[in-house]
Amino acid sequence: MKFSYRAAALTAVGVLALAACSSTDNDSGADPSSSAATSETGAALAPLLNLGVVDSPGQGGFVAADMSFATKAPYGQAIYDTLVRATPSNLLEPSLATDWGYDTSKTELTLKLRDDVKFTDGTDFNADAAAQNILRFRDGSAENANWLANVADAVAEDAQTLVITLSAPDPALLLNLSRAAGYQQSPASFDSDTPVGSGPYILDETQSVVDASYVFDANPDYWAPDYQHYDEIAMTVFDDPVSMQNALMGDQLDAALFTGYQGFDQIEGAGYTAHEYAQDWEGLLLFDRTGQLSEPMGDVRVRQAINFAIDKEGLLEGLAGGRGEVTTQVFGKETPGYDAELEYAYPYDPEKAKSLLAEAGYADGFTIDFPTVSFVPQATFDLVGQQLAEVGITANFTDIAPQDYFPTMLGGSVALASFRLEQPATAWETYSLELSQGAPWNAFHTPDDTVAGYGETIQTGSDADSAAAAAELNKYIVDQAWFNPWYRTITTFYTDAETDVTPQVGNVYPYLWNIVPVTN
Amino acid sequence: MGRFIARRIVAGISLLFVITSAAYFLLYLSGGDVARNLLGPTATDAQVAAKATELGLDQPLLTRYWDWLSGALTGDFGNSWASRAPVTELLSGRVAVTLTIVVAAVIVSGIGAVILGSLASSRGGWVDRTIQVASLVGAAVPGFLIAMVLVLVVAINLGWFEPTGYINPSTSITGWLSTAVLPITALAVAGVAGVTQQVRGSMLDERRKDYVRTLECRGLSSRTITYQHVLRNASGPALNVLALMFVAMLGGAVVVEQVFSIPGLGKLTVTSTLSSDVPVIMGIVVVTVVLVVILNLLIDLLQAWLNPKVRLS
Numbered sequence: 001m002k003f004s005y006r007a008a009a010l011t012a013v014g015v016l017a018l019a020a021c022s023s024t025d026n027d028s029g030a031d032p033s034s035s036a037a038t039s040e041t042g043a044a045l046a047p048l049l050n051l052g053v054v055d056s057p058g059q060g061g062f063v064a065a066d067m068s069f070a071t072k073a074p075y076g077q078a079i080y081d082t083l084v085r086a087t088p089s090n091l092l093e094p095s096l097a098t099d100w101g102y103d104t105s106k107t108e109l110t111l112k113l114r115d116d117v118k119f120t121d122g123t124d125f126n127a128d129a130a131a132q133n134i135l136r137f138r139d140g141s142a143e144n145a146n147w148l149a150n151v152a153d154a155v156a157e158d159a160q161t162l163v164i165t166l167s168a169p170d171p172a173l174l175l176n177l178s179r180a181a182g183y184q185q186s187p188a189s190f191d192s193d194t195p196v197g198s199g200p201y202i203l204d205e206t207q208s209v210v211d212a213s214y215v216f217d218a219n220p221d222y223w224a225p226d227y228q229h230y231d232e233i234a235m236t237v238f239d240d241p242v243s244m245q246n247a248l249m250g251d252q253l254d255a256a257l258f259t260g261y262q263g264f265d266q267i268e269g270a271g272y273t274a275h276e277y278a279q280d281w282e283g284l285l286l287f288d289r290t291g292q293l294s295e296p297m298g299d300v301r302v303r304q305a306i307n308f309a310i311d312k313e314g315l316l317e318g319l320a321g322g323r324g325e326v327t328t329q330v331f332g333k334e335t336p337g338y339d340a341e342l343e344y345a346y347p348y349d350p351e352k353a354k355s356l357l358a359e360a361g362y363a364d365g366f367t368i369d370f371p372t373v374s375f376v377p378q379a380t381f382d383l384v385g386q387q388l389a390e391v392g393i394t395a396n397f398t399d400i401a402p403q404d405y406f407p408t409m410l411g412g413s414v415a416l417a418s419f420r421l422e423q424p425a426t427a428w429e430t431y432s433l434e435l436s437q438g439a440p441w442n443a444f445h446t447p448d449d450t451v452a453g454y455g456e457t458i459q460t461g462s463d464a465d466s467a468a469a470a471a472e473l474n475k476y477i478v479d480q481a482w483f484n485p486w487y488r489t490i491t492t493f494y495t496d497a498e499t500d501v502t503p504q505v506g507n508v509y510p511y512l513w514n515i516v517p518v519t520n
Numbered sequence: 521m522g523r524f525i526a527r528r529i530v531a532g533i534s535l536l537f538v539i540t541s542a543a544y545f546l547l548y549l550s551g552g553d554v555a556r557n558l559l560g561p562t563a564t565d566a567q568v569a570a571k572a573t574e575l576g577l578d579q580p581l582l583t584r585y586w587d588w589l590s591g592a593l594t595g596d597f598g599n600s601w602a603s604r605a606p607v608t609e610l611l612s613g614r615v616a617v618t619l620t621i622v623v624a625a626v627i628v629s630g631i632g633a634v635i636l637g638s639l640a641s642s643r644g645g646w647v648d649r650t651i652q653v654a655s656l657v658g659a660a661v662p663g664f665l666i667a668m669v670l671v672l673v674v675a676i677n678l679g680w681f682e683p684t685g686y687i688n689p690s691t692s693i694t695g696w697l698s699t700a701v702l703p704i705t706a707l708a709v710a711g712v713a714g715v716t717q718q719v720r721g722s723m724l725d726e727r728r729k730d731y732v733r734t735l736e737c738r739g740l741s742s743r744t745i746t747y748q749h750v751l752r753n754a755s756g757p758a759l760n761v762l763a764l765m766f767v768a769m770l771g772g773a774v775v776v777e778q779v780f781s782i783p784g785l786g787k788l789t790v791t792s793t794l795s796s797d798v799p800v801i802m803g804i805v806v807v808t809v810v811l812v813v814i815l816n817l818l819i820d821l822l823q824a825w826l827n828p829k830v831r832l833s
Contacts, residue, residue: 056791059558059571061604068560141571143560209613210605211791212783213685236685236781239791242668243684243781249676250683403796406561407553433562440562 045218046517049230049499052244052256053509056211056237058143062195062203064133064185065140070422070508071257073180074235077512078216080197081224082182083111083130083162084174088502088514089334090425092174095224096125096184096198097162106169106460111162117223119186121196127156129187134164136190137181146432147176169460171428179507200228200513212237227513248272248494255495257509264323264492272494275510277503278325278333279491280420284310284384284484287443288415294368297415301360303481306416307346308353309391310384316487319380324487329478331430332423332488334505337470342478353391365392371414372397373405380418412443420489425506427470431455435477450476528820532813536806540592543805544585547798554796558601575601588802597806598799602792607803610788615807617686618777618784622769624704629711630762634751636712637719637758641727642746651716658713663772667706667779674702684781703780707772711765718761722754756823763819767812 057075060066067076085095097111117125134154138145150170157163166173176182189196195203201216208214216233236253238244245263247253249270258267268274286306291298312326328345331338357363372381385395400408409417421441424430434441436455437448454476457469477483491508495501495515502514555571556563563571572578576587591598597607640651675683681702687695726732727750735745774786781787785804792800 056603059602059604063604141559141563141567141574143563145567146562146564149564209783210600210610211603211788238684238781240778240781243779246671246676246683247685247781250679252682252684401550402794403550403557404553407556410556410561 045231046229046498047231048254049233049515049517050252050254051233051235051515052247052253052258053235053237054239054244054257057214060140060142063140064180064183064195064197065136066142067180067183068143069180073507073509074512075214076180076183077199078201078233078235079195079199079203080183080185081117081125081199082179083113083177083184084182085227086175086178086504086511088504088511090175090505092178095178095182096130097177100174107166109164109166109173110157111164113160113162114223115160117198118221119184119188119196119198120202120219120221121186121188123186123188125184125186125198126159127162128159130154130162130184131156132187132190133184134162134181137183142180144176144180147172147179147181171459171466172426172432175426175506198223200224201233229513229516233512251496253494253496254499255493255501255515258492258494264321267494272496275493275495275501275503276323276490277493278423278488279508280422280489281327281330281332281485281487282320282324282420282489283418283486284416285409285419285421285441285443286416286482286484287409287412289446289480289482290444292412292444294366294415296360296362296366297368299360300480301356302362303484304346305353305356305360305391306388306393307481307484308349308356309393310346310387310484310486311348312486313348314387315380315383318383319377320487320489323490323492325490326487327485329474330421330423330434330483330485331427331470331474332425332506335423335425335427335430335470336467337427337430337474339471339474342475345478346481346484350387350391357392362392365394367394367396368415370395370397371400371405371408371417373400373402375402375405376418384418410440410443412445422508423488423506427458427466427473430470431458431473435473435482446482524820525817528813528817532810532817535813536809539809540589540802540805541585544588544798544802545581547796547801548581548584550796554601554798557796588799592802592806597803600792600797600800602795602797602800607799610800611785611803611807614783614785614788617688617782618770618773618786619811620689621700621703621776621782621784622707622766622773624700625707625711625769626762626766628704628708629715629765632708632712633715633719633758633762636716637723638746638751640716640720641723642742648720651720655713655716658709659717661709663706663710664775664779666709667703667776670702670706671779686780686782686784699780699782703776703782706776706779707769710772711762711769714765715758715761719754719758722757723750726750726754752826755826759819759822759826763815766815770808770811 051074053071053074055071057072058068060068062075062079064076064080069076081096083095083097084100085093087093096117097113099112100109102109113127113130114125119125131154134148134151138148138151150166150168150173151164152167153165155163184198186196194205200219200222202219204215204217214235216235218228218231222228236247238247241258244256244258245267248256248267264274284306286297286303288294288297289303296302307328316322316324316326327343329339329342357365370381370385381397385397388395408414409419421434424433431439433439435451436442437445437452451473454469454473458466458473461469493501493503493510498518500516500518501510503510504514555568555575555577559567559571576584588598595608599606600610603610636651640648671683675681682699686699689696732745732750735749773784774789777784777786778790785807788800789804792804
């Protein structure tokens with residue numbers, strides 16, 4: 001039950017920290033003459049948060065079992081509570097679950113749940129509701145339903161005890177229960193179009209325009225008022241970064257996630273504070289590691305040559321205005337297994353690339369099919385094609401329709417592709433998403449016993465063993481040149497003078513309760 | 521007149537059927553793996569297959585088309601694949617937003633064009649040349665560029681209007697003006713430019729006709745001749761151009777709504793096309809065709825009211 005002790009310690013720290021936050025919240029408050037509401041504890045809520053978002057809720061709408069996360073996290077976090085809560089650095093805290101622990105085989109997770117929480121429709125939250133939500137998410141159409149792929153069953157042992165049985169240990173399960181996989185919707189609303197949760201806000205459907213703007217009102221009976229900071233939150237969807245920039249500069253937003261890299265100076269000049277964090281890595285995914293489509297790609301020396309052939313610093317400057325960090329690894333800086341020394345494993349060295357190609361029997365170079373797509377800037381393909389050509393690799397560019405790009409990449413139809421991938425918060429997620437034989441981003445499902453061995457240790461080993469295996473796995477993947485990362489992209493979250501934020505490790509959008517009114 | 525209207529309505533319905541059918545089959549040809557794109561790269565193949573079944577993508581094309589058509593005939597356009605919202609609900613709010621802006625832009629274009637066209641044709645000289653050059657410039661500059669300049673200069677630098685968003689006039693008239701004036705202006709510039717040239721040309725043609733000389737001989741003032749006779753007779757071609765402008769502005773709204781982030785039909789067109797959201801795209805096609813058919817009918821009726829010769833023909 002080591003997680004229980006950890007949770008208890010974190011709870012104590014969390015309570016102290018939150019007590020400090022809430023006391024300053026009281027001081028900060030809005031103008032005393034304003035009509036700011038108060039939370040259950042009496043703390044003043046700031047009147048309004050205008051939030052810029054880059055995505056609408058998507059195909060899952062507001063159905064908890066079908067909701068996406070990442071850029072869409074604010075929607076779900078407004079309405080739904082999760083079973084556990086993650087701090088900005090992904091330490092786990094109690095939320096609807098107060099305590100939890102695994103059995104010795106790590107295949108049975110028992111969670112003790114709060115007994116004082118009601119959904120906004122007045123029905124009780126209990127273990128039966130939690131079990132239904134877990135199974136619905138596993139079986140639903142959420143983009144991240146695979147987060148619960150190892151869940152064999154979820155049952156209510158009693159009203160406040162939930163037991164989740166796993167088909168295999170899942171090191172990321174608890175973290176995922178702090179994300180969309182842990183959203184708790186009232187079972188009474190499963191068949192309704194109106195979302196009902198127990199979260200800090202309630203969707204105001206009359207003020208919302210589907211796919212354009214969503215208005216949320218504070219839940220007046222919220223059980224965790226320290227995580228509720230505003231009387232109203234308006235989320236406006238901007239699918240065009242220029243419009244988002246205009247809205248920021250026109251003082252229409254208090255905070256926004258900005259995805260473009262042009263316009264930073266103007267936005268900061270307009271008085272916004274930039275909170276920057278590395279989130280994704282951009283580069284080439286060298287899918288064909290066994291040479292099925294392109295024989296040269298099956299030779300590790302050729303893949304290494306591609307890594308040496310690319311001028312990462314040049315691409316960072318040319319494609320991202322210098323806003324990013326050159327890298328060679330797919331493990332993020334906050335991910336167990338990250339190795340700072342690996343960042344320089346493949347410096348720009350065209351001569352070395354030519355020499356490796358010659359060693360591999362391709363002294364005269366070779367031609368490789370290279371898919372292009374309209375949502376990746378053409379400059380990317382121009383620069384990369386030029387750099388590959390300098391070492392003798394000719395890129396045969398073929399344009400792919402945007403709607404066909406994912407299926408083309410994931411269906412094993414191309415030997416390599418240019419893309420931006422997230423750097424997950426945990427080594428297990430990195431392994432599951434990008435490296436394991438079944439990983440979606442291992443498009444050719446390349447089998448590799450060494451990778452599988454490290455994966456098994458990450459999955460079942462102790463924390464120390466898992467971290468050591470992650471580091472070894474990372475080094476092995478870099479040595480084998482499974483990818484050609486260029487740089488980690490910088491995500492920028494802007495806040496105005498009245499708003500502050502703490503970014504979330506492993507998620508592109510900060511968690512909603514970490515966007516707060518500034519305390520004076 | 522009744523038969524004329526009935527004939528136009530039947531022609532409109534036929535047009536609607538032909539265009540929607542063509543659109544449906546074209547969308548099928550360019551569909552891609554919709555279920556995979558909706559669910560994202562990490563969805564399992566089983567999830568993708570289940571989604572495809574849920575959306576009816578595993579059905580033969582003709583079955584899917586018949587399902588859509590039979591639903592559409594009863595006013596049920598289905599649910600959006602991308603957001604699950606009923607298509608009618610998605611469209612109803614957005615049609616009102618776009619129509620409000622486009623109709624306002626058409627009215628501004630009409631009024632502006634009549635004023636400028638009349639001035640150019642009656643004054644001649646430098647006034648005429650200035651208006652002609654301005655019209656050429658207005659017609660040549662793309663609408664999105666005008667929209668971007670308006671946002672940067674008038675909204676952000678001067679702070680006179682909101683740079684993005686839309687407030688319904690039923691919520692606040694001043695709020696509506698603060699969000700609608702710039703998009704209307706961006707759309708109306710090309711409209712004013714195009715129709716002004718037409719009004720000027722038609723009025724000059726009318727002025728050369730015998731009845732104008734007759735009226736002048738009878739001692740009618742130039743103002744009366746211009747506004748009661750010449751303008752009325754010259755308005756037919758101008759109305760036709762204005763009707764075409766309306767259709768062009770519906771297209772222009774796609775870009776302008778994107779720049780101003782207005783939740784209208786244009787923005788919906790962009791997002792639904794990018795996500796291959798067939799039910800929504802088909803709903804937009806139906807609405808657009810219906811609007812164009814109704815507009816043409818209204819223009820015909822207006823022409824008949826203005827010019828008895830049209831009524832007789």
